[in-house]
Amino acid sequence: MKECRPSPERREFLWTAASLLGLGLCLPAVLNILQGCSSETKQPSETGETVELDISTVPELQRVGGAVKRTFGNHNGGRPVLIIRLSGTEFIVLSTVCTHQGAEVNLPRDGVITCPQHGAEFDPASGAVRKGPATQPLRRFPSQYDSARNVLRITF
Ligand code: FES
Incomplete structure (x- = not known):
């Protein structure tokens, strides 16, 4: 807290x-x-480090709309990120840390990411706030999909 x-x-x-x-x-x-x-949660600082995720090893990401939570060491303060497949070649990587008071948000369901703590809602395609009490979007980490290798590169 x-x-x-x-x-x-x-x-x-x-x-x-x-x-x-x-x-x-x-x-x-x-x-x-x-x-x-202010009730905004402080976000971990950027490291500029890049990790690769072999998409073929993640069953949830084989279909558009699929999503999974993954932790990459101490990146994102040791908290998981949400990886969502937006299309055949597009992914989005969002922090699971709610910008209200830091609870871990849920996987997207029915087109919305919900925080179980106070009910904030976020857009899975952008991380934007749809419903308070959060006022700031979920942190988005840059990512690049290499379709030839079926690998997603995430920069923290
Ligand atoms: S921690 Fe309050 S809505 Fe997420």
């Missing part, structure tokens, strides 16, 4: 505001009520 702390300036402002209003509440209670911190 992400830690969410207001800046010292904001804490001081909230404390002053609470004092001026005579709320008589302790600082943590005021902060809990008023902090309204």
